[in-house]
Amino acid sequence: xxxxxxxxxxxxxxxxxxxxxxxxxxxxxxxxxxxxxxxxxxxxxxxxxxxxxxxxxxxxxxxxxxxxxxxxxxxxxxxxxxxxxxxxxxxxxxxxxxxxxxxxxxxxxxxxxxxxxxxxxxxxxxxxxxxxxxxxxxxxxxxxxxxxxxxxxxxxxxxxxxxxxxxxxxxxxxxxxxxxxxxxxxxxxxxxxxxxxxxxxxxxxxxxxxxxxxxxxxxxxxxxxxxxxxxxxxxxxxxxxxxxxxxxxxxxxxxxxxxxxxxxxxxxxxxxxxxxxxxxxxxxxxxxxxxxxxxxxxxxxxxxxxxxxxxxxxxxxxxxxxxxxxxxxxxxxxxxxxxxxxxxxxxxxxxxxxxxxxxxxxxxxxxxxxxxxxxxxxxxxxxxxxxxxxxxxxxxxxxxxxxxxxxxxxxxxxxxxxxxxxxxxxxxxxxxxxxxxxxxxxxxxxxxxxxxxxxxxxxxxxxxxxxxx
RNA sequence: GGUCCCAUCGUCUAGAGGCCUAGGACGGUGCCCUCUCACGGCAUAAACCGGGGUUCGAAUCCCCGUGGGAUCACCA
Numbered sequence: 001x002x003x004x005x006x007x008x009x010x011x012x013x014x015x016x017x018x019x020x021x022x023x024x025x026x027x028x029x030x031x032x033x034x035x036x037x038x039x040x041x042x043x044x045x046x047x048x049x050x051x052x053x054x055x056x057x058x059x060x061x062x063x064x065x066x067x068x069x070x071x072x073x074x075x076x077x078x079x080x081x082x083x084x085x086x087x088x089x090x091x092x093x094x095x096x097x098x099x100x101x102x103x104x105x106x107x108x109x110x111x112x113x114x115x116x117x118x119x120x121x122x123x124x125x126x127x128x129x130x131x132x133x134x135x136x137x138x139x140x141x142x143x144x145x146x147x148x149x150x151x152x153x154x155x156x157x158x159x160x161x162x163x164x165x166x167x168x169x170x171x172x173x174x175x176x177x178x179x180x181x182x183x184x185x186x187x188x189x190x191x192x193x194x195x196x197x198x199x200x201x202x203x204x205x206x207x208x209x210x211x212x213x214x215x216x217x218x219x220x221x222x223x224x225x226x227x228x229x230x231x232x233x234x235x236x237x238x239x240x241x242x243x244x245x246x247x248x249x250x251x252x253x254x255x256x257x258x259x260x261x262x263x264x265x266x267x268x269x270x271x272x273x274x275x276x277x278x279x280x281x282x283x284x285x286x287x288x289x290x291x292x293x294x295x296x297x298x299x300x301x302x303x304x305x306x307x308x309x310x311x312x313x314x315x316x317x318x319x320x321x322x323x324x325x326x327x328x329x330x331x332x333x334x335x336x337x338x339x340x341x342x343x344x345x346x347x348x349x350x351x352x353x354x355x356x357x358x359x360x361x362x363x364x365x366x367x368x369x370x371x372x373x374x375x376x377x378x379x380x381x382x383x384x385x386x387x388x389x390x391x392x393x394x395x396x397x398x399x400x401x402x403x404x405x406x407x408x409x410x411x412x413x414x415x416x417x418x419x420x421x422x423x424x425x426x427x428x429x430x431x432x433x434x435x436x437x438x439x440x441x442x443x444x445x446x447x448x449x450x451x452x453x454x455x456x457x458x459x460x461x462x463x464x465x466x467x468x469x
Numbered sequence: 470g471g472u473c474c475c476a477u478c479g480u481c482u483a484g485a486g487g488c489c490u491a492g493g494a495c496g497g498u499g500c501c502c503u504c505u506c507a508c509g510g511c512a513u514a515a516a517c518c519g520g521g522g523u524u525c526g527a528a529u530c531c532c533c534g535u536g537g538g539a540u541c542a543c544c545a
Contacts, residue, residue, distance in 0.1 A: 010545045045544060102543055109542085118471055118541080137543055154474065163472055163541085171543040178545045201473060202540045225475075225538095232537060260481095263494090267482055270493040289482075292538065296480050299495040309508080348507040408504095423504035435506045 003035025004192045007068070008182070010042040011053035014243040015060030017235060017295060018197060018227045021261040023066050025224060026195045028262070028283040030069075038189060039068035043076045044181050060244040064254045065276070073189070075181050082176035085184050085214060086138050086169055094213045095169065097136040098125040102172075121165040138170035140180075140210065147205040152222040152285045154198070159205040167206055183207050187216040195285070198223035198292075222285050225265055225292040235295050251323055251353030253311065256304035264293045273306065305350045313342040316352070323356035329363045337362065340445035344437035358437075362446055367432045367454055369461070377425040377434070378462050385415070385422060386429070386459045390452060399448050404440045429458030 007023040009015065015023075030037040039061070043049035058072070075082075089095040100121075109119040126141065142165065148158035169180035176184075182203075186194060201223050211218050229239030236242060241250065247257055259274055266289070268274075268282045308316070320342065321333040332338060341362050342355070349355035361367075369378065392407050393399075412419060423439045430451065436442055443451050 008545095012545075042545065048544070098543090100543095105543080113470095116470075120541090139543095151474095157473070159473075165541095168543050173543080175543085177543070182545090197539095198474065199539055200545095203545095223474085228538075230480085234538075263481065265481090270483065272481090272494055291475050293482090294480060296495070299481065302495055305508095347509095419504050421504090427505060433505090437506080439504055 001192060003030055003033040004038060004190055005030040005035065005195055006038040006040050006071075006186070006189065006191050007066075008040040008042050008185075008196075009057050010045070011049045011057060012045070013053055013056075014245060015057045016242040016244065017261070018242075019057075020060065020064060020066070020244050020257070021227065021264065022195065022197055022224060023061060024064075024258060024261055025266070025283075025285075025288070026193075027066055027068075028279055029193060029195060029222075029285060031280040032283045035192070036069040037067075038073070038191070039071035040073045040185060040189070041071075041075065042178070042181065043074055044176055044178060046076065046175070049076070056243075056245065063248055064244060064258055070189075073185070075176075075185065078181075078185070079174075079176060081188070082181055082184050083170065083174065086176065086180070089140065089169075089213055090138060092213075093141075095138050095140050096126055096128070096166075097131065098139045098166075098168070099128070099132050099134055099136045100125060123166055126166065135172040137168045137172045139166040140169050140206075140213065142166050142206075142209060147208050149204060149208060149218070149221055151201075152193075152220060153225075153288050154201070154223055154290055157201065157204070161205070161209075164206060164209075169210075179203055179206050180210060183210040183214065183216075186219060187211060187214055191219050193222060193285075194219045195222045195224065198225055222288070224288065225290060227264060228292050228294045230294060232294065239295065240297065249353075251351030251355065252300070252304050253307045253319070253352070256300065256307045259307075260300045260303050264295070265289050273303075301350045308349055308352070308355070309346055311346075313339045313346065316342050316346070316355075320352050320356055320359070323352050324359055327356055327360055329360065332359060332363060335363070337445055337447055340441075344441045344445045348437065361431045361436070362450070367430070367457065369428060370433045373428045373432070373434045374461070377428045378458055378465070379425075380462060380465060382425045383459060383462050385411070385425070386455055386462065389422075389426070390455050390459065393443075393448065393455070394452060396448075399444065401440045401444050404443050408440070425458075426455070430454050 005026040007019075007026050009019050009023075027037045029035075041054060041057075043054070054072075061068070086095065090097070105121070108122070112119040121139070125139070142161055145161050146158055147161055148156060150156050167179060168177055170176055185191075204221060204223075208218060227235045229235045231239075241247060244257070248254070255276070258276070258279075262274060262279050263272060266283070266287060268287060274282070317333055317338055324332040335341075341359055345355045345358045349358060388411055392411065393404075396403060396407050398406075408419065408422065412422065424434060427434060427436050427439060430436070430442065430446065437445075
């Protein structure tokens with residue numbers, strides 16, 4: 001039997017962190033077993049589903065590289081199918097018509113709550129003989145007994161059916177409801193493994209009963225633990241960004257997020273870094289943990305930095321482009337210096353956003369000095385050194401890291417000073433501050449023209465400081 | 470509240486009764502490297518929720534307690 005898994009988001013928002021991980025695990029499991037991964041959009045709630053949201057989810061999936069094999073299927077286009085099965089269940093007497101209105105139901109629920117009873121449909125239409133000429137909903141007859149299943153992740157879970165109520169599978173307007181659509185779809189799409197968040201555990205007994213009513217064999221269930229925020233509450237907006245695309249905009253590499261998500265709830269010994277191929281090869285539901293995990297942005301950052309370091313600068317440039325562009329530098333990606341610039345930033349950027357900010361200094365027309373840095377390093381005694389440096393760099397044949405180092409060293413020897421004495425003032429002259437990439441790699445990346453101009457500007461600044469006396 | 474799930478360093482986790490003096494990773498701290506910031510290297514602090522069993526032996530199995538989470542719709 002071919003393994004078939006599915007990811008079934010409802011389009012009422014963006015693809016979020018939790019959904020992405022569910023999709024990832026479904027994909028990994030399917031790929032590991034040489035099966036199919038299916039995408040199904042659960043848009044039965046026409047009022048809440050939006051076109052933008054569908055697009056946002058698709059965008060998020062493609063950005064992460066979570067490619068599906070079949071679909072997307074839309075439940076909104078399969079209403080006839082659901083009605084067909086509902087009709088069959090009605091005929092078999094496994095369902096019944098219910099004429100109670102939502103208002104009546106709501107009133108009874110409130111009354112029950114007030115009396116401290118657990119609100120539950122009383123089944124009053126179950127054996128109703130008349131059939132009023134009014135809209136009716138279709139309810140599923142929940143039988144007695146115990147429903148249990150063996151969850152691959154959580155183990156055996158049992159429910160007493162008495163806690164379940166006769167659920168509505170077709171609303172009075174004829175549209176089908178969630179639990180019914182899920183079962184009809186999973187059954188007709190031959191889904192073999194239902195891998196989803198454990199917030200669905202409570203839906204499972206209802207769905208199992210529906211499977212049985214439909215006469216279909218059960219899939220294997222695997223309920224993934226939830227992802228929590230730092231306060232251990234379910235991850236939500238107030239914990240920070242939860243939209244997958246927000247991470248792209250913050251300068252994360254898609255695989256960094258994938259790797260992070262994979263390790264949140266799943267592990268393979270002590271290994272932290274996984275390529276997609278390795279994840280597929282090593283993934284198994286048995287090594288998914290039972291307990292929920294806290295989303296840790298610090299570790300994501302670490303992984304992102306790791307992958308930035310691993311990625312060739314040439315590959316980074318196009319990904320970086322929109323982020324630099326956003327900061328007002330339109331020509332960065334086509335600047336011949338860009339690859340070298342990225343090289344100087346790779347080792348010190350946790351995100352591409354940070355890298356883009358770091359790149360700005362190479363493109364500025366004029367450098368503004370940090371007052372403290374200027375006061376400390378652009379001192380009158382530097383005028384001579386800067387003059388010499390400008391002259392040497394202007395005539396330097398080999399304007400590379402090693403060539404520059406040689407040039408600097410000869411000056412240091414002549415003046416018997418240490419590199420620090422010269423490097424910091426030059427750093428301030430070139431960047432305006434005291435923090436930057438290594439001085440030689442930076443000068444090489446910056447290029448001769450920009451470097452000389454900035455040194456000359458700094459020299460001007462220094463001499464202007466000297467009192468006319 | 471009913472029902473269900475969960476419980477190892479701050480966080481992600483390894484751990485399938487003796488290999489545990491509980492390992493790794495992120496983060497923290499200290500040192501080294503060094504032209505600044507980083508990278509890197511080395512070192513270090515830090516956990517089996519509590520109580521009962523079972524067993525020669527329990528982080529691992531069972532029960533109870535406690536704590537956290539989820540879910541209870543003509544939402545999905």
